Amino acid sequence: MSKGRVMAVIWRHLYNFKHRADRWVDAFYWPAVDIFLWGLTSVYIRDLATDIPNIVTILLTGLVYWQVVWRSNYEIGVNLLEEIWSDNVVNMFSSPLTVIEWMVAVNLLGVIKMILTIGFAFSLVFFLYGVNVLAVGWLMLPFIVLLLMNGWWIGFLVAGFIIRFGSKIQTLAWSGVYLLAPFSAIYYPVSSLPVWAQKAGGWAPLSYVFEGMRSVLFLGTMDQANLIKSGVLTSVYLLVSMVFFVVMFKQSKKIGLSSLE
Secondary structure (H helix, E strand, O other), X not given: OOHHHHHHHHHHHHXXXXXXXXXXXXXXXXXXXXXXXXXHHHHHHHHXXXXXXXXXXXXXXXXXXXXXXXXXXXXXXXXXXXHHXXXXXHHHHOOOOOHHHXXXXXXXXXXXXXXXXXXXXXXXXXXXXXXXXOOOHHHHHHHHHHHHHHHHHHHHHHHHHHHHHHHHHOOHHXXXXXXXXXXXXXXXXXXXXXXXXXXXXXXXXXXXXXXXXXXXXXXXXXXXXXXHHHHHHHHHHHHHHXXXXXXXXXXHHHHOHHHHO
């Protein structure tokens, strides 16, 4: 694996990020709008229902940490679409760049942009509502890593379909991750779901992550069982999704990558 080729892909998209207003909107504007709307809504609910004192923290914490999943997923699917939109897929993969190097590059790129977006979101939530979602310190770190990995496996799964079928299914890059959101316990416990949805939530690693994060926030203890369950499921899904992407890429090469452009 060439570090230079990996960095070339990263710099290519960072330069694009610097000069594209829509990428700034995705990274900062939409998270800010969500925080404003959900924050004001949760404050209103708290004032109406005094028996739910943690409602602001529950909603804003879920919202902020969901951005980790969204950003890591988004960078994989949309960066692939960017190459398709700019007719650059053939150019990129006719170079010495390998598909594995491209996968590593978009993962690292997602981490960089995730740090920017999450740092902005943390600051906004704290200054607007006085909620410090980092108050528990390092106990959250394993869950943040799992959120990042979940974004990766969803992103590679979506990218696998895009590299095979092209931009006609590009909506999956934005909407695919939200298919899991109802079962992921972002704002509510899995136990509040219907029985059939609880069963589906048992196979969604994100549900264990958000349940475990709420345990850390409100009890100050790490739920080891949720951490292990999520870690096992996430690792399996990530491996399968990466293999799926590579297989779809090879099939697309047989047909001709130029058919995507």
